[in-house]
Amino acid sequence: MDGEDFAGKAAAEAKGLNPGLIVLLVVGGPLLVFLIANYVLYVYAQKNLPPRKKKPVSKKKLKREKLKQGVPVPGE
Incomplete structure (x- = not known):
């Protein structure tokens, strides 16, 4: 193996960018x-x-949530 041959190949490969x-x-x-x-x-x-x-939470949703929790809704 010749050292110059190896250096020439390395230089040739270095010129082109890797795709x-x-x-x-x-x-x-x-x-x-x-x-x-x-x-x-x-x-x-x-x-x-x-x-x-x-x-803003609607009154209807507030009433539904309170009924789920078992809290009596005022006015009913």
Whole structure:
């Protein structure tokens, strides 16, 4: 085995990019950016947006819940 021959092959292989690496970069790069951006927006929203208002519970639902618990509903 000649040392120069081995060095020549290594240099030739280093010139071309591995197709698997290209696919990984093309798919993984935007995916990573997307996930990081989502996390940043989530943290920003948690700090700056006001808490969500709870929906008002209807009287009908309140009555049903109290009946389930066995509490007598006033007015009946």
